Amino acid sequence: MAWVYLFVAAALEIGWAVGLKYSHGFTKPLPSVLTVVAMVLSLVLLAMAVRTLPIGTSYAIWTGIGAVGTAVLGIALFSEPVTAWRVLFLLLIVGGIAGLKVTA
Template sequence: MPWIMLVAAGILEVLWAYTMKLSHGFTRPLYAVITLVAVVVSFALLSLAMRSLPLGTAYTIWTGIGAIGSFIIGLCFLGEAASAARIFAAALIVAGLIIMKLAS
């Protein structure tokens, strides 16, 4: 159950990052509200997962899901550049997440 909560928290981190971008500095109320709700729920799920998972593992996985998910959202929906260097960097993050999971 802690891993499910952690993955859900990471997905919500992607959601709040994306909706924060769409809120244009919190000037669009709907996106601002979605951002704030997603932040609160993401942190709550992270804190629940940390009851059972080590701090370093939980936080690394949470931020990694957020980083990779946000990178993918940026590529797919925001027209951000998909340069070889950015894709390689994302692959390194994924490799680190896999190693972190295997080590815990």
């Protein structure tokens, strides 16, 4: 169950990171509230996951999934640039996440 908590926490991290963009510096009420709720839930689920999973592995996976997911949504939603280097480094993060999962 800890892995489920961790992956949902990571998905919520993506949500709050993208929510920061939509909240326009916390000036828009609904996106701001949703962003803060996602932040809190993400941290609570991460805390639940680290009850049984190693903190180093959990945190690295949480931030890695959040970084990759946020970058992908930045490309899809906000027309951020797609370059070969960016894709390569995102794939390296994914490889690191997979390696941590396999060895945990």
